[in-house]
Amino acid sequence: MFNKINRRQFLQTSIFATAGFGISSVRASASNWENKVEAIVIGSGFGGAVASLRLATAGIETIVLERGRRWEITDAGDTFCTYEKPDGRSSWLSPIAVASNNVPIDIYTGVLDIKLGDGVNVLRGAGVGGSSLVYNAVSYQPTKENFYKVFPHSINYDELNSTYYPRVRSILKPSPIPDDILHTKYYLAARTFFEQAAKANLKASKLDINVDWNIVRQEINGQKVASAIVGEVLYGMNSGAKNSLDRNYLSMAEATGNAKILPLHVVTEIEEVIPKGFR
Numbered sequence: 001m002f003n004k005i006n007r008r009q010f011l012q013t014s015i016f017a018t019a020g021f022g023i024s025s026v027r028a029s030a031s032n033w034e035n036k037v038e039a040i041v042i043g044s045g046f047g048g049a050v051a052s053l054r055l056a057t058a059g060i061e062t063i064v065l066e067r068g069r070r071w072e073i074t075d076a077g078d079t080f081c082t083y084e085k086p087d088g089r090s091s092w093l094s095p096i097a098v099a100s101n102n103v104p105i106d107i108y109t110g111v112l113d114i115k116l117g118d119g120v121n122v123l124r125g126a127g128v129g130g131s132s133l134v135y136n137a138v139s140y141q142p143t144k145e146n147f148y149k150v151f152p153h154s155i156n157y158d159e160l161n162s163t164y165y166p167r168v169r170s171i172l173k174p175s176p177i178p179d180d181i182l183h184t185k186y187y188l189a190a191r192t193f194f195e196q197a198a199k200a201n202l203k204a205s206k207l208d209i210n211v212d213w214n215i216v217r218q219e220i221n222g223q224k225v226a227s228a229i230v231g232e233v234l235y236g237m238n239s240g241a242k243n244s245l246d247r248n249y250l251s252m253a254e255a256t257g258n259a260k261i262l263p264l265h266v267v268t269e270i271e272e273v274i275p276k277g278f279r
Contacts, residue, residue: 037061037062037063038055038060038061038062039055039060039061039062039063040062040063040064040065041055041062041063041064041065042065042267042270043064043065043066043067043130044064044066044127044128044129044130044245044246044250044261045125045129045130045131045132045245046130046131046132046245048064048066048130049129049130049132049245049249049250049253050249052064052249052250052253052259052261053249053250053252053253053259055253055258055259056253056254056256056257056258056259057253057256057258059258060258061258062253062258062259062260063259063260063262064250064253064259064260064261064262065262065265065267066127066128066130066261066262066263066264066265067092067109067126067264067265067266067267068092068109068111068125068126068127068128068130068263068264069109069111069126069127069128069263069264070127070128070246070261070263071111071127071128071129071133071236071246073238073239073240074238077224077225077227077238077239078225078238079236079238080111080232080235080236080237080238081235082232082235082238083099083100083231083232083234083235086099086100086103086105086235087105087106087108088105088106088107088108088110089108089110089111089235090105090110090111090112090235091105091108091110091111091112091113091114092109092110092111092112092113092126093107093108093109093110094107094110094113094114095107098112098113098114098123099112099123099234099235109126109264110126111125111126111127111133111134111235111236112124112125112126112134112234112235113125113126123234127246127263128246128250128261128263129244129245129246129247129250130245132210132242132244132245132246133236133242133244133246134233134234134235134236135233136209136233137174137209137210137211137233137242137243138207138208138209138210139168139169139172139174139207139208139209139210140207140208141161141165144157144158144161147160169208171248171249171252172210172243172248173210173243174208174209174210174243175208175209175213176206176207176208176209177190177206177209177213178213180217181213181216181217181220184220184229186220186229186230187229210242210243211228211237211241211242211243212240212241212242212243213241215228215239215240215241216228216229216239216241218239219239219241224239224240224241225238225239226239227239227241228241228242
């Protein structure tokens, strides 16, 4: 059915950015829909990626609408721009690079967006994989005590601990930095942190990080473009070391044949459609 879907007819209001350069407003009347899909997931970040995999695995035909581009890691190691040379790939429809001292850039559907709030500004990803493309890849499970300082007791932490946290770990495969990598020149700051913590009689431990350490080793050996070892995080890792969602949850969803991801679709409105005869 996917090859018959008219993308203009998924939502009642959407914006489609053609090749990342131009944006046109598209409005489709629900009464004129020619095709139907069982489920639509808006966004391909952590929530959307998990939802799309669960739906697709259950045999439910699913469309994932993502405002950003699909960022394929290239052998040349030039998928993303760098901090030193930011360009349009850095920022979502912005004339300045949001994480590089506001350097002027061409407006483009870049990978990082900033949401200005009331005293708090939030950086967020734009692309297939959402914020997993631009986060630090730290995967930390809170203790039960800390969990309930934020979330209500109606959420069962014990069930999360026994079922859902392990399920996520089985897919993302986070792990702490190996000692051979930690003791290279690239991680002097981390070693110094541990040393200073010990001198202050503070307990310090390694956090699980959602990266492929073998690729980091390739960076160290010069076989991959330096990314993780030089702190290239917010604009994406050109080496492919970061296990972003497009490389696990989303690719697994697509592999079922029941999920299709449509990049460069911005959802601006959702409406309830009441069939004729039910009004």
